[in-house]
Amino acid sequence: MEITIVSDVNYYLFTPMLPQVASGLLHPSNITIPVRYFCKKAKFLQASIEAIDLEQQLVTIQRSFDNKVRTLEYDYLVIALGGQTNYFGNDNIEKHSFTMMSISDAIAVKNHLIVMLEHAAQTGNHELQRTLLTFVVVGAGFAGVETISEINQFLKSSISKSYPSINPKNVNVILISSKDRILPEINEKLAKKASKIIERDGIIIMKNTRAEDADEEHVVLNNGGKLSCATLIWTGGTKMTKVISELKCEHGVNQRIVVDESLMMRNKENVFVLGDCALIKDQSTNSFYPSTAQHVIREGKVVAKNLSLLFNNKRELTKFSFHSLGIMALIGNRVGIATIAGHNISGLAAWLIWRAYYVSKIPTFGKKLNVAVDWFTDSILARDVTHVGVIKKKEIHAIHINKNVPSIKEQLLSNM
Ligand SMILES: Cc1cc2nc3c(=O)[nH]c(=O)nc-3n(C[C@H](O)[C@H](O)[C@H](O)COP(=O)(O)OP(=O)(O)OC[C@H]3O[C@@H](n4cnc5c(N)ncnc54)[C@H](O)[C@@H]3O)c2cc1C
Known part of the structure; x- marks a missing residue:
């Protein structure tokens, strides 16, 4: 085999x-x-x-x-x-938004957030600062809600610790949901609680709203509204x-x-x-x-x-059947929500369960340890705001194999 x-x-x-x-x-x-x-x-x-x-x-x-x-x-x-991400055929949104599906998406968002903070720290123009500091996530499923609350926590802690020239009042963190609620994956009662928690944390939720168009610094909404924002993250669906x-x-x-x-x-x-x-x-x-x-x-x-x-020539195959015991999400600083065996849990308990469960699920002991160390470091130190800029990429598809080229060893010997 x-x-x-x-x-x-x-x-x-x-x-x-x-x-x-x-x-x-x-x-x-x-x-x-x-x-x-x-x-x-x-x-x-x-x-x-x-x-x-x-x-x-x-x-x-x-x-x-x-x-x-x-x-x-x-x-x-x-x-x-x-x-893969579904932009529903909207090329402008695809061109001007970030998404949250792959590791490179997450790295791109992190670097972009830091660039926005660095730009905003250099301008006294309130309008410009507000555009640079408006962060919009479209899609209020698990990926969208967890992304917006992580971004919110990052902005809060980084601005207070590292960017004294930024006026926190100019920061807008907006979650756009096409439905009249968020988190359609969980029951309505818990979703309402989650809405309250993230709104209390300063996130604006726009319900029954769709993003219809976008350019470099705007997102156009179906209700005729147009938001000035330099950051648009699309978690609106998959295909x-x-x-x-x-x-x-x-x-x-x-x-x-x-x-x-x-x-x-x-x-x-x-x-x-x-x-x-x-x-x-x-x-x-x-x-x-x-x-x-x-x-x-x-x-x-x-x-x-x-x-x-x-x-082994057995024709009687195993049938798939699985009913999830629960579902959970992190929605703020030491705040989570969870439905486990039909019970709704929120706050610190859900946050602790989330961390304990997921750290146990990440494969290999080394990665578990690294994640735990990162979490511990974050609880005592400021978030790293290093902007790792453009990385030089070497294109190697143009390499042509020439059979007459001497081996590396021969080349070295001839140079001695
Ligand atoms: C931000 C986020 C958070 C999530 N959180 C949770 C959670 O908390 N709990 C939970 O249960 N689920 C969660 N999910 C959902 C979960 O990640 C997916 O259901 C799961 O990853 C699907 O697994 P898969 O193997 O079908 O596809 P994937 O994990 O997407 O794997 C597909 C693989 O195929 C590769 N591939 C695709 N096309 C090609 C090609 N043409 N050629 C070669 N390779 C290709 C891709 O690169 C990828 O490696 C989350 C998803 C996201 C995006």
Whole structure:
């Protein structure tokens, strides 16, 4: 048996802590774990999957450094390509906003926040300072709410400790929700409480509002309003990548791939699909399982078990069934919210549960330790506001292999 893993990044990303990287609380490498640490017996290829041919059983991949395309044959295929940000076709919003899906998104936001503070610290013009210090997050699901509250905490602590020339009254932190509430993933009572907590913290929530357009320093709203802001972060939804939406198979809601209870693609006995790109029906409720990491981890175990059953010629496969015990989010300085086994919890208790649970879930002892150290350091020291500027990138796809070039050893010897 030979296993090949293909991914366009060479690490596993622990997304629940992504907003904490954006606010500079955690170092990016503390929430990214090299794939090679986990899968020592598998072959790993860092490359982009360009297409999947289900008929010929081929996967076309392209490696990034020289754009070389090759095809991989498979007997069994597991698809777990996740999703990508959905801008609903709005090119201006895509061009002028940040998002919160990848580690580079979080690093970009962190650097941008610091640049905005440095610019604002140099101007006495209130209008300009207000535009530089207006931070808008569109999308009030978990990612949006956690991102805005992290940004809010970062701004509060950094301005008071490091930017005395900034007038805190010019800071506006705005959360835009298209619905009449925030956090549609949790019950209404807890969501109302969360709204109160984050509003008390100074965040403005604009409900029943949609962002319709944007430019470098504005966001245009559906109610005719236009906000002057130099920072727009879009967490307004996800969609499938082209590889998934163009796959010749049955698609369901949001172009996700329809699978059966054993996570097998319909009419394809050698293809399994899991994670955010799979549409899995919960037979007990007749609804679809949500796109969360909690589910994906369990789906992964079912797929592995089913592959092993197939190799052993067993036709009776394991069915996926999982009901989440709870859901939680951090929404302020030492404040969280959680629903655990049907009970609503908020405040310090939820914050402590969040931290204890997620630090136990992040893979490898080293990363757990690094995260704990970052959290401890943050509780006693000011947040780091170093702006790491443009990094020089060396393009290497232009390297041509010349067979007549002497080896490095020969070159060194001839120079002696
Ligand atoms: C900010 C944020 C916070 C979250 N917080 C929580 C939380 O607290 N709890 C929770 O349960 N869930 C949370 N989630 C949701 C959770 O992260 C996702 O449900 C989960 O990551 C989905 O896993 P996946 O394997 O399907 O996709 P992903 O984790 O997206 O992995 C897909 C992988 O495929 C790679 N890839 C994609 N296309 C290609 C291609 N063409 N070629 C090669 N490689 C490709 C990607 O780079 C990525 O590495 C959060 C998500 C975000 C964005």
